[in-house]
């Protein structure tokens with residue numbers, strides 16, 4: 551008899567799988583989703599477009615028209631190429647696979663996005679986490695020392711960072727890029743519409759910088775599309791490890807359609823930015839709630855007892871993320887995705903009730 555543990559890698563057997571909570575019926579403020587649906591005439595038009603897609607055909611592996619349109623709409627420099635991924639998550643895995651030389655290392659500030667370390671682990675690469683300062687800003691000194699010691703193949707800088715919401719400062723990033731002249735720096739701009747800052751226009755200024763984006767946080771989490779922008783020498787190497795048909799025809803058609811209607815998603819993001827400001831003010835006003843500055847569509851909040859607040863919200867059918875156990879710098883911290891105006895009102899009301 552063959553059992554999984556006879557066959558599967560021991561380090562894989564030891565992993566507890568990523569828990570995605572059952573969220574039906576909840577106000578969902580746990581996963582940085584855009585809370586707004588596509589407005590009506592648009593969703594109908596999209597439906598018609600989707601109905602015409604040839605489901606019996608494989609997708610185009612490098613859809614030239616779509617890539618050109620993406621480059622144009624997203625102001626991607628002419629001398630850069632684009633690689634599409636099934637979410638940025640896939641791109642992160644492709645980067646790890648492509649860079650997994652013996653002894654290679656991937657480095658990122660911690661606490662940071664879990665996929666950076668996960669992808670390293672799966673590709674048998676050592677992950678080096680460099681702790682942020684206690685105020686969750688970048689510890690540039692520690693970063694530069696770690697880069698000198700470990701000579702990482704890849705450095706991830708999430709701009710802004712998840713789960714802290716912090717936007718690392720440009721001059722710090724530039725110091726790291728210049729010091730790490732034997733590393734590839736991946737600037738992860740998953741929250742670009744909420745930060746309204748980008749490195750995309752500067753990619754070709756350096757030989758070691760690529761920028762990664764996703765449509766997940768701006769209203770299209772369900773279609774799974776991420777993209778990597780870089781000089782053709784980098785993109786063509788990563789393209790070799792991409793599964794040939796990684797972007798399905800429905801996703802390609804939807805992105806093509808949505809690129810003509812980006813203003814809708816931009817307006818929704820603007821509303822979320824306004825709600826973020828409001829939510830931060832109202833949570834700050836609660837006794838013993840500390841709100842960290844955020845350039846993303848979520849707030850990191852430190853409370854006295856994170857488990858208690860998390861459970862109180864759960865009882866009120868509001869789901870957030872308790873990140874207290876993720877890293878020592880996040881003790882008693884909760885990550886709250888900014889919702890609609892109504893959802894945020896309910897959140898605040900529930901928080902006030904728990905304090906009574």
Ligand SMILES: *Cc1c(COP(=O)(O)O)cnc(C)c1O
Nearest residue numbers: 637638639663712740764766776
């Ligand atoms: C959500 C997130 C991503 C992953 O996005 P997908 O495209 O949904 O895979 C990547 N990076 C950061 C920092 C994120 O928060």
